[in-house]
Amino acid sequence: MITEAEQRDAQAYAADRLAAAGIVLTPAEREQIEVADFGLGRLAETGLQLVVYVNTERVCAKELVLFPGQLCPEHRHPPFEGTPGKEETFRCRAGVVHLHVEGEGEIVLRPGEQFTIPPDTLHWFQAGDEGAIVSEFSTQSRDELDVFTDPQIVR
């Protein structure tokens, strides 16, 4: 749903923002920056750029990079294989992120601020006017299991 040029530009944007924040990537990591448009084809508004550092059966860590105003749509991480589902801590590194969590309302995270989202809990988030970098510390990521509220979304 996104063109090769869009993907390349989004990867370059993410690499630049991470470098500006002092976060060093290997050349292989830079080439493998994931660009997710959630199948909607409007990346600038709804999407996410990701660097996955590690994703084992037990632990996952990522950097999420968002364009100014870019939004990651509402979803939850359901239980699977006897686990309660993915538990995520979001820690803002740069910019501002507006995090919306079921039962909590809006949580504004500025650099150095963080919030832990329990498993199976609806959440969505959006970067402020300067974009954002968010470190995610979590249990295993199984993106294909995520349940999005918008039925048009394909992860």
Place this chain on the structure above:
Amino acid sequence: MITEAEQRDAQAYAADRLAAAGIVLTPAEREQIEVADFGLGRLAETGLQLVVYVNTERVCAKELVLFPGQLCPEHRHPPFEGTPGKEETFRCRAGVVHLHVEGEGEIVLRPGEQFTIPPDTLHWFQAGDEGAIVSEFSTQSRDELDVFTDPQIVR
């Protein structure tokens, strides 16, 4: 085993190095930087400064800050409560860290490089001449369960 002045100086060093690397802490996190001398009373040579971002039953994330040449002594994270023991990924953020892992020998990590240490596996690490910052992504930390090779060590 360390004086209040040593502790304060080590906290200030860690806060400065993190700030220089672009890693933002909250004021509360800065005040709570953990200084570990492992009960040996020679912090400059053997010790560690730590910021614990999160440590739930499932996920832990920390920054480790080391003085130039400072060493974290050999230990392993044994199985507990039906788990295989703590699994850790070390990702170098600044400086150089020399990581020694049972069965792997020495692994030199420069900024952007990482290594995952399996549970219950002996390891120790030492910063290079410029000190180091290492992000740790892991399962739950239960420091009191760590098994150190040197019987004089108290964590």
